[in-house]
Amino acid sequence: MYVCVVVCMHIYHNNYVCCVDVAKQNAQIQNLKVDIYPNPPEFGKNITMELSGTIMEKINSGRVYGEAQFNNLPPLRETYDLCYVLSYIGVLCPLAAGEAQYSVSKEFPPHVIPGNYTFTGTATDQMNNELFCLKGGCVITG
Structure with missing residues (x-):
C-alpha cells in the first residue's frame, strides 16, 4: 500500500509535502528525493520510482506506517x-x-x-527515530 500511495502522490499534480523538516539536525534521512518516470504514467505499463537521500546513521530495523483514504471512506x-x-x-x-x-x-x-486519494506515510528506525514522513493526495479522473 505505502509504495502505491507514494507513486500516486508524486504522479498526479506532485501534491505532497514533508511532515517534518527533513533538513533538521536530528533527521535520520536527509535530502530525501523521490523521482517517478514516466510522468505521467501509462496505465498497464511499467513505472519506475527512484528514491535517494543521505542516511545519517546505520539503520538495522524499523517500521513503516501508512494511512490511505479514498473519497470519504474510513482510512x-x-x-x-x-x-x-x-x-x-x-x-x-x-x-x-x-x-x-x-x-x-x-x-x-x-x-x-477515479476519486480523491489522500495519504500519510512515515517510517521509523530501530530506536523509533523518524526516518521520513510524507503527506499528500491526488485526484484521479476517469
Whole structure:
C-alpha cells in the first residue's frame, strides 16, 4: 500500500509535502528525493520510482506506517516491518550510513478507480527515530 500511495502522490499534480523538516539536525534521512518516470504514467505499463537521500546513521530495523483514504471512506491503516518492505526492491538490512539510492519498477495498474486519494506515510528506525514522513493526495479522473 505505502509504495502505491507514494507513486500516486508524486504522479498526479506532485501534491505532497514533508511532515517534518527533513533538513533538521536530528533527521535520520536527509535530502530525501523521490523521482517517478514516466510522468505521467501509462496505465498497464511499467513505472519506475527512484528514491535517494543521505542516511545519517546505520539503520538495522524499523517500521513503516501508512494511512490511505479514498473519497470519504474510513482510512486504511497499515504497519509493516521496514526491512520486509525494503526486501521488495532487493535492499537488505542493515542500511549503512551515507548516500543511498534505490530504484524499483512495477506495472502501473491498467485501471484505477477515479476519486480523491489522500495519504500519510512515515517510517521509523530501530530506536523509533523518524526516518521520513510524507503527506499528500491526488485526484484521479476517469
